[in-house]
């Protein structure tokens with residue numbers, strides 16, 4: 192299990208700095224090294240790899256629990272990972288806003304919603320642990336300076352409105368305050384520091400990491416080999432692998448490089464793979480989620496994603512061929528992404544469907560202005576204009592709108608059984624806004640198996656790997672087949688805090 | 698195998714140097730070129746400059762004022778943006794020897810007509 196290939200002495204022999212890093216590609220074996228012949232460059236209490244929600248929450252908690260040196264190592268030139276570009280949507284049960292809006296909710300209800308979307312293979316103890324501490328995590332972000340819209344949203348697959356959103360409609364509204372707070376508490380944050388392997392002691396305990404410092408992402412092997420000792424433990428908070436096309440296609444060959452992706456470039460998964468080499472249990476790697484609210488008219492998550500998420504409850508999604516709806520606009524993500532992928536022209540080529548929203552309702556959310564301004568969404572005066580512009584059968588489209596407005600009035604969607612509570616009083620009426628929809632690879636449900644202490648479970652023994660912890664998207668199996676929107680933020684924050692707790696009490 | 702890697706490494710660094718020469722230098726940096734490559738390449742000529750190199754002459758706070766935007770574009774200030782504040786290393790958007798796209802263009806269609 193432990194590599195003693197003597198590569199280090201080779202590196203030493205080479206001497207000249209700068210060339211060392213280029214020697215990396217020859218490595219094929221595990222990158223794990225034994226402690227015996229290591230010269231540590233640095234020592235810390237807690238070593239955290241990654242700088243998103245999970246990492247930041249853990250660093251703050253570790254400091255609060257009295258850790259002296261906490262070091263964050265991030266391979267990218269900037270901090271925050273996917274968390275810094277995320278939609279800022281945060282689900283939690285039993286919150287102050289739910290009390291204010293009179294929403295009846297419970298930990299059980301949130302877990303039940305998630306289990307349903309998980310289609311029987313989600314991890315109930317973990318979901319329960321997270322839901323139980325979600326409101327606490329929310330408060331932690333508010334204490335650090337995060338600000339939220341004064342209303343809740345009801346996202347696809349959630350049976351009630353329980354989702355907060357930052358006022359900037361972005362996860363940066365959380366990562367920026369957390370990063371500053373973390374640095375204020377004395378956490379040392381290092382960018383351009385790529386994790387490439389573990390160091391174990393003779394008993395198999397993880398006691399440190401091997402990094403490439405001064406790393407430039409464009410050149411995967413760049414940087415200086417640096418060894419950091421971790422007195423209390425190593426937390427892997429390295430996110431998903433949606434940008435690793437080879438790896439995602441190995442799991443799901445349909446996710447080719449032609450499928451867009453919402454993630455930062457750094458979600459390439461090598462840290463997860465290194466944990467597997469160490470013995471971590473792989474779970475649900477093939478369950479890779481595509482976001483049904485994304486737009487083919489902009490890169491990544493862009494503006495349309497948040498726009499659609501907000502508007503889906505009181506909008507219709509329409510197939511251009513038929514002029515008809517083709518899905519429950521607030522079904523879970525997988526249901527919707529699969530339905531969108533079936534929207535094709537006569538030749539079978541992708542034909543992105545459109546979402547139609549009343550302009551007045553869309554303007555309730557700040558992203559509407561952005562969508563129009565940056566020409567990734569358009570305003571129309573009538574249904575006839577929309578039909579003409581997109582080549583939709585006009586009579587069919589008008590009929591569909593009339594039928595749907597009937598569902599709004601009666602509160603019952605006879606076509607797809609959509610929950611109509613949030614659409615109450617919001618009939619489709621001119622003028623309209625329209626965006627185009629096409630799924631993008633978004634989230635990895637799979638990763639390393641962890642328990643409710645955020646310990647990484649060994650695949651052979653079923654026991655925690657000593658000294659090793661994981662939290663956030665890199666942990667797998669929690670959500671099962673399809674994660675519900677806004678459930679990653681609570682997961683990352685709660686499990687980050689949990690990891691710090693376990694690690695500081697180990 | 699090790700020897701081969703070394704040869705590859707040397708070839709690779711050679712080609713890097715070549716590409717640097719091949720590109721038109723940005724003329725407003727002419728005086729920097731006059732003072733020698735090391736002015737920016739503070740970690741060895743064949744390595745990328747450190748993230749601090751540009752701040753010998755440029756001040757992020759001043760840049761943030763220069764490129765400030767108003768109203769709903771407040772957070773599209775490239776030198777003080779929504780996602781990363783003032784902490785994006787310069788070379789993520791600016792390339793001295795190879796032209797670069799702004800980082801935001803990964804997801805957004807913002808226009809920065811003066812970007813170089």
Ligand SMILES: Cc1cc2nc3c(=O)[nH]c(=O)nc-3n(C[C@H](O)[C@H](O)[C@H](O)COP(=O)(O)OP(=O)(O)OC[C@H]3O[C@@H](n4cnc5c(N)ncnc54)[C@H](O)[C@@H]3O)c2cc1C
Nearest residue numbers: 241243245272273274278280386430457663664677679680
């Ligand atoms: C565009 C977008 C919008 C989203 N919106 C929402 C939302 O509104 N609500 C919600 O609940 N969820 C949302 N999600 C999902 C959620 O944001 C992510 O699951 C979450 O941010 C993951 O956090 P994390 O801390 O696990 O990892 P990340 O935030 O991704 O951070 C991981 C970090 O680790 C670094 N890293 C990786 N490998 C290494 C290595 N070898 N060495 C050093 N560093 C490494 C990466 O560069 C990255 O910075 C969204 C995701 C995306 C992409």
